[in-house]
Amino acid sequence: MFQTVTKTLLVSSSSLVYRSICQSLRHYCNQSSTKLRVSEALAGAELGKNVRVQGWVRSVRPQKKNIFLHVNDGSSLQSLQVVGGAELSDPLLTFGSAVEVTGTLRKSPHPQQPVELGADQIHVVGECNSVDFPFKIKERHSLEYIRQLPHLRCRTNVFSSLLRVRSEATTAVHSYFKSNGFLQIHTPTITSNDCEGAGELFQVEPSGPDFEEEVNFFSVPAFLTVSGQLHLEVMSGSFSRVYTFGPTFRAENSQSRRHLAEFFMVEAEISFTQSLEDLTKVMEGMFRSTTEHVLAHCADDVGLFHKHVTPGHRDRVDAMLKQSFPVITYSEAIDILNRSSENFTFPTDWGCDLKTEHEKYLVKHCGDVPVFITDYPYDLKPFYARDNQDQPKHTAAAVDLLVPGVGELCGGSLREERLSLLKARLEDVGLEEIYSWYLDLRRFGSVPHGGFGMGFERYLQCILGVNNIKDVIPFPRFSHSCLL
């Protein structure tokens, strides 16, 4: 009975009075309709039934006899087509407005969509003034433009797709580690360590007048973590396999397309290793399984990037997954660079750090697929890297994974588990006292172990073909920018 009343009212008016009556009737009507997400509706749930869908209008097309809407609630890239009689038209039904639609879910006569919602009621929940709204209907806004609007950019197709991919990739990373027997550890964000022994740290102190500047809140200087490695190494003395996945920080004064001041890192540590292969297997396994999961579970969202952002990128990703990643030593890499006819800006002598131009060349040389570089010069690596004890070219058991378009994606090493060697190296750099707790790990039941870290944003750049790292993180932080 109430539904008939509503329908009659809908026909007779779209005035304020109608909206108020409609609202008061809404509660009753809602009782008889099933609330559905757009993705559920598109999958054909409740076909032929009375349903209720809530979301935001992505397009409006009023015609003589009908009004057509596309409603999206973030559950999928595809929106649900809503068809209503012309009497449901409302000047407040604009691009960006929020609506609740009640009606019957039915098969669509159009081949582009499986179903459509034949609307009995369209209620505008929240208005959106098209003149002020910075996104315009049917326009494809550039990534640069939407980046300026961090509070609204999730309302675009491209950024909501990115966020769905990011969420799904996160799930896939956790699930890879869980199914491979790794324990998740929440390594700390605030730390009194300086893992790399290098600068570029953010320091942390309470703000406000309650705290005297002279005394540290923590009694010691405290920093934002640059890596959870040392904390994971603690854990690898009790659990054979551990990982962490969280925010990591660098106070780098850089506006580069590959650097952020705050980024997410996946780090793992494995005990009882025998060689670098124990690490490369996990790195490759994680890359493969996460990518396959994302391609399978976010086909539409990934497709948007591969179609509109970097056309042709899908072929590149498929090529990456085709065969196992090649492994070359640093020494072989140097030979390859020296044999090439390329004119490099930076030197390529044995002992030099590999620069972006070198990494790019090596990846191309290996067939534009991810490539492992192993056994770097001992002197290039931090104190914890395991000494290979070779000569005359003295190397450490370290490994990087370079990927097309991005460069360094992962970095790892076996860790020096031999107390005497580690102690000597720490003494050399005058850090023996600060790291006495770290030496303890080698004093008590030390085991050969190693680990690696992967920049999660770079991973997303790599598989989606996104040029700028700022476009793959919800709220990018970099020098001179901390919006919201």
Next chain:
Amino acid sequence: MFQTVTKTLLVSSSSLVYRSICQSLRHYCNQSSTKLRVSEALAGAELGKNVRVQGWVRSVRPQKKNIFLHVNDGSSLQSLQVVGGAELSDPLLTFGSAVEVTGTLRKSPHPQQPVELGADQIHVVGECNSVDFPFKIKERHSLEYIRQLPHLRCRTNVFSSLLRVRSEATTAVHSYFKSNGFLQIHTPTITSNDCEGAGELFQVEPSGPDFEEEVNFFSVPAFLTVSGQLHLEVMSGSFSRVYTFGPTFRAENSQSRRHLAEFFMVEAEISFTQSLEDLTKVMEGMFRSTTEHVLAHCADDVGLFHKHVTPGHRDRVDAMLKQSFPVITYSEAIDILNRSSENFTFPTDWGCDLKTEHEKYLVKHCGDVPVFITDYPYDLKPFYARDNQDQPKHTAAAVDLLVPGVGELCGGSLREERLSLLKARLEDVGLEEIYSWYLDLRRFGSVPHGGFGMGFERYLQCILGVNNIKDVIPFPRFSHSCLL
């Protein structure tokens, strides 16, 4: 053949020479034995087969004819019993040392364990000097004692159990949200917002001489997040259900058993809400499903806490799960407090903040189960809480979940989605300009929404019965303490 050689050698000597030969033979022997985790061995995998297990010695019992070890690799609370001939004895086989054992997995004659490993070889991978090692065999060390050793405490039974529970509870939280259609958002750690409008913030600035003190790295003052709520609200304008799970910070000068400077928080935001019940349903659902998951998947680990740390706590947890959580309004809570015969230190007039003593009483009054308190005085709540527009007792649609032993576990509210009301309140407190982006969310397609946060460490305290919050996080940070 090699195995015979090894056995002969094992019988003849336990000298350094033996160990060196043994090591070189190890590679060959490893080829023929399957590497197993302790948990897999205990589950009876590869029964009757030649296997290899790596881990740390939790007990050593040399007898006349045999040596008995318990080896643990962190995959379960229970260790694997290893039985070897007396000839496998080695002075380096001490509590805490790391070993690799090869042998045959067989049914155990003892009822306490399903299987045991009949050792052919025991190789000490890493020594552990029992005199220096701060944990002693067969001693049950107090939580206070092991807390002083953050780099080693994961090697105790109790703390490795805690870490397994924590990892599993994390998995359960993610899985609850995923299966309920929530998208995971990585909200930022560094922010230029001050969500609560209150102090107790950590400020972030680069350390070192490269950066001039006068100019902010981010061009604006930047802080560690106290809540991802506002960032989630951004997302709730495009996705109907979002959540975040990560580190959160308070520069509270507190040594309390319930506070940390860095803690983990689960936060969720839900669009198209109709009432607070839309939030309490999710809060209760998450609590229930996570707890049931942990009880089912970490029975041994949880059992250790319920048996040795807080005897009898299991009954309390079971009682919590028995029926739905009671809901009372703040006004009802005040009535209950005023009707009680208890002598409270703090006032209980309508409008007062509920203190720990009040929360404790209310939880007891409701039967020592989790209890929701709703509709707090409007003036007690931050600017974003939704105005109930009631009088004379003016309230906001806010809700807290109080739990036995811990007090406030969750806090949430419906958010003020009505532009005019929100704008007026922000104008009142002079924050209209700073939060103009937040007002934008109400200008463009605003929807009724709400959310909540749960302190993850407090949750673990609640289900395990752990008194001090420092004992449920891998590396606790609080005033005057930032170890490692």
